[in-house]
Amino acid sequence: MSFREKYARLGERYERIDGPLERFFDTLRRKAARFVSGEVLEVGVGTGFMLPYYSREIELHAIDAVPEMLEVAKKRAEELGLNARFYVMDAERLEFPDESFDTVVSAFVFCTIPNPERAMKELYRVLKPGGRAVFLEHTKSDCRLVNWLLLKPLDLFLGWLIGDNTLRETHRLVEKYFDVEHEESHYSGVVRLMIARKPEKI
Incomplete structure (x- = not known):
């Protein structure tokens, strides 16, 4: 079963299942x-935690x-009264023209994207x-012990439940494509906040 099918089956129940954990990160959001x-x-x-x-x-x-999540x-x-538009779309195949946005945001997403490099591009x-x-x-944590005792078991459970990969080095992928201006590592690197820029044209 693909990650889309897993999330679609959860639908609104995702809020009840993952909500308490996600709200733990509200300060970082x-x-x-x-x-x-x-x-x-x-x-x-x-479901719009950000x-x-x-x-x-x-x-x-x-x-x-996942349309069910988007609803x-x-x-x-x-x-909330936000000026917002919503699209059913794959991060690996964005249907927007080049250079469309002032800011792009990803919050706890790259752990589930099947091809993270394609999405980063x-x-x-x-x-x-x-x-x-x-x-x-x-x-992936900076601490091997955390990886073995926490993330690997969590990876097995979340991989089965929602197709989540807790051991990805998304921070390395960000560094490959963008100029990182600010980085914060929390909980031994289990969570990272990275603020980066796309280089100006020369």
Whole structure:
């Protein structure tokens, strides 16, 4: 079963199952949202955990590959009064023109994308030169003990439940494509906040 099918089967129940864990990261979501401005693309919006923290001044375009999750996010955006549009779309094949956005956002998404490098290339493509990329991601820990005792068992469970990969080095992929301006490592690197830029054209 693909990750799309797994998330589709969860639908609104995802809030009850994963919500308590996701809310543990609300402080980091709030911090990440401070770096968001202009015309914004959020990939993998899910049920909209980032939405309460966005400024009402941004123009938000949010995508997700799972329509059932997107419907929950739409309702949340309406309740919050956000200027937002939602699209059923795959992060690996974005249907936007080159250099469309001032900011791109990914919050706990790259651990589930089947081909993360292809998705990173797409984010790079649709971001304007000099634009900002905001990543808040689960990543492989800097501590081997944490990887073996926590992340590997969690990887087996979450991989079965929602196709999640807790051992990806998304931070290395960000460094490959963007100029990192700020990075925070939390819980021995299990969670990282990265603020980066797409280089200006010469």
